[in-house]
Amino acid sequence: MHAAILRYFATVARSGSIRKASEELHVATSALSRQIQKLEDELGAPLFERLPKGLRLTRAGEIVLAHADRTLQEFDVLTGELGALKGMKTGQVRIACLDSLLVHFLPAEIRRFHRAHPGVNFRVQTGAHGRVTSLVADGEADFAITFNISPPDDMQLIHDISMPLKAMVAKDHPLARSPAVTLSECAQYNLLLQLDTEPIRSLIEVELSVLHRSGRNFVTSNHIMLLRQLVKDGLGVAFYTPIGLVEELSSGEIVGVPLKGTRLGALRLGILVPKRRQMTRASHAMIEQIGAALAQLEKSVP
Structure with missing residues (x-):
């Protein structure tokens, strides 16, 4: 029971919202709210500041969260050890x-x-x-x-x-026949950039700016499937490691061209x-x- 309440508390603390935590935990918001209030009553201190846009930990809440993290980690290790006694993970x-x-x-x-x-x-x-x-x-x-x-x-x-970043292009793209390319050469074509790949995207843009070549960011997206299809359609150059495009690289639909003159190739x-x-x-x-x-x-x- 103690572990369950701490898990509820930790989830609310990290999401900053009873509603978001209830969706993650599959627990009714009213029940979750009661558990948090019960914990605050037992400890005799408010654990959250109730703000218009969500919840924020108080200093007491930060101390309880640190305790909850340690306790839940130890509890997970304990349950694993008990499972091992039965010969299973x-x-x-x-x-x-x-x-x-x-x-x-x-x-x-x-x-x-x-x-x-x-x-x-x-x-x-x-x-x-x-x-x-x-x-x-x-x-x-x-x-x-x-x-x-x-x-x-x-x-x-x-x-x-080793998993170097490569310039990913369609099999009939002009760069597909090159043994290696620079970022400057890639910037002569439409660029297909993924939004949430920091710090790699920033490194690409910084190196391009040093070369005074920004390229045209034809499409930016946080969805690899979209950018992968646009590469296959020959609409631009994307920068990925081979791990997410193994099938396309093996079939030859997409060609991964090594990058030279950049640390991203290492x-x-x-x-x-x-x-x-x-x-x-x-x-x-x-x-x-x-x-x-x-x-x-x-x-x-x-």
């Missing part, structure tokens, strides 16, 4: 990852893990590099699958592989884990499986 694995990993890679790995460990549930959140790093730092994810861009001091990137992809936080057995097992899958992917990516 249980609990939840919380993953943060880049959007491109949802196209092929992560669904296949979750499917494979589920066949071996059907008692484990998953919570997957996506976003750009900065967001998924923050999810791990804040304790909302056990680990992240992301790039080797300035990892925080209390985290480390493991099982990393990106590495790996698993970002906290150095000192204890994880569940299920999370450890998933990390090892994904690490092996990344090693295999490095050999097979076009």
Whole structure:
């Protein structure tokens, strides 16, 4: 019961809204509101400021949230250990990852893990590099699958592989025949940029501005599927690593042209884990499986 109330509180704290938290938890807003009020009554202090646009933690609320995070993490480890006594892995694995990993890679790995460990549930959140790093730092994810861009001091990137950014073009695009291209050469054509890929998009734009070539941002979108189709239709140049376009690259519909003269061609992809936080057995097992899958992917990516 204690763990349930703390989980309710932590979800409300992070969403800043009873309504949003109730949707995530599948609990009625009235019931959730009563639980928060009960917790405040028991602790004898208001945990939230009630504002016109939502809720904000008080200083007492910040202290309780830190306690809740530690307690829930320890509870997850405990339930995993109890499951291990029965010879099975249980609990939840919380993953943060880049959007491109949802196209092929992560669904296949979750499917494979589920066949071996059907008692484990998953919570997957996506976003750009900065967001998924923050999810791990804040304790909302056990680990992240992301790039080797300035990892925080209390985290480390493991099982990393080479996953360079490339200029993605249609098979009949003029750049498709080039052994390698510069960003300046890409900027001679329509650019297809993804909105939420910070800091990579900013790095692209900064390097283009240094070259005094901004290019035409023909389409910007936060949806990889749209941009992938526009690339296939020959409408411009997009910048992606191969991991989200494996099938199209293998079939030849899309060509990934190496980038030269930019550090973006030296990106590495790996698993970002906290150095000192204890994880569940299920999370450890998933990390090892994904690490092996990344090693295999490095050999097979076009």
